Amino acid sequence: MGALKVGTLEVWPPVVLAPMAGITNTAFRRLCREQGGGLYVSEMITSRALVERNAKTLRMIRFHDEERPRSIQLYGVDPAVVGRAVRMIAEEDLADHVDLNFGCPVPKVTRKGGGSALPYKRNLLRAILREAVANAGSLPVTMKMRKGIDDDHLTYLDAGRIAAGEGVAAVALHGRTAVQHYGGQADWDAIARLKEAVTEIPVLGNGDIWSADDALRMMRETGCDGVVVGRGCLGRPWLFRDLTAAFEGSAERARPRLGEVAATMARHAELLVEHAEDERHGIIDFRKHVGWYTKGFTLGAEQRRALALAESLDELRERLSALDADQPWPAAAEGPRGKSNERDRVHLPEGWLDDPYDGVAPGADAESDISGG
Known part of the structure; x- marks a missing residue:
């Protein structure tokens, strides 16, 4: 190949x-x-x-x-x-x-x-x-x-x-x-x-x-x-x-223990802070990743919440250091992740499906401020 x-x-x-x-x-x-x-x-x-x-x-x-x-x-x-x-x-x-x-x-x-x-x-x-x-x-x-x-x-x-x-x-x-x-x-x-x-x-x-x-x-x-x-x-x-x-x-194949996962989480947060050029904004941006990183591991609800609510890099590192570093990679961490719901319908401009070649064109506002999705 x-x-x-x-x-x-x-x-x-x-x-x-x-x-x-x-x-x-x-x-x-x-x-x-x-x-x-x-x-x-x-x-x-x-x-x-x-x-x-x-x-x-x-x-x-x-x-x-x-x-x-x-x-x-x-x-x-x-x-x-x-x-x-x-x-x-x-x-x-x-x-x-x-x-x-x-x-x-x-x-x-x-x-x-x-x-x-x-x-x-x-x-x-x-x-x-x-x-x-x-x-x-x-x-x-x-x-x-x-x-x-x-x-x-x-x-x-x-x-x-x-x-x-x-x-x-x-x-x-x-x-x-x-x-x-x-x-x-x-x-x-x-x-x-x-x-x-x-x-x-x-x-x-x-x-x-x-x-x-x-x-x-x-x-x-x-x-x-x-x-x-x-x-x-x-x-x-x-x-x-x-x-x-x-x-x-x-x-x-990588099967990281929780200690390696925690180190990667810290690295990710550090890079986000560098990218944002602002510690608080970087840490807030990192919060959505906590659930994905910790999926399948045995953590109490309070531990997960504490990780997601850290206010600074030092606070995040301190909370990560308190985790059981030797906890092995769990089978429950494998498989699908992220949202997976189907939709009832696709929202389209009126008359969009009438002609697969011409007809209705996208409006002038179709590209207004949606960089990033």
Whole structure:
């Protein structure tokens, strides 16, 4: 098995960290990079906010010096604005790779015609991809998508063929529809069908990769060229250590005791504080990670609460040091993590489904201040 080739980039192991709002900032990306190789993508960036040089957005695309290659995920609905954003990234050397988001199922995105709703409009999708590639210079442009809006409105095969025809360097498919959100089971058969339909460029698979062995099994069963890992690494950055080992043929897997988990938690909090340039904001941002890191371990409710309510790095370190460092990795820590509820319906612009090619277009407010998701 060779390296994943994404345009001019060679990625080894063939693993991509999925953009996750509020998670995949530079602190988390650095933490994961310390564990293993791959391509680590930023939080979702709104193309309009980028070209307007929104201060929050410019802050979100900062990369640490040790981050190479640098990957930005862009969200956009206007071909011209997406093209300008990609040109800005290329000309100002803001990143080495651009990923386009057509997979976000969040209602505030889909109700405006963006994210996982957009590929239903084939001509609009083609126009966005064409502008992005035309303005990227030597930077590879990739796209991430879902199967479609629901089982009655599948778009992934058409979208994959359009992407290949427009010069996109790789496509990634999350094996769920928008209405599934993160519920149910990912459809790996759809990944295999996309791989059969799109042979010109790499096809990456995403969905229900909770372990390195899941990644190997996905590639074996679907024939995909690489994997995209999202929720499986929440509270488990060492999953990237496992993935590197697995793709290099090693059966060794990380099973950290609570002491090692605690040290990683402290490191994560320190990186968040450095990223935020403010101790309190960094510590508050870390709080959402506590439950993921401690999942399955025997901790009292008061211990978990105390960790989540620490007010400073010193206080957090003190509370982490009080944990039973020798407590072994629990079987209950394996498997799914993160929210997984399905939705009743997908919120879409009125009349969106009337015509899969033209008709209703996303409104001018579809990109208003949603960098990060």
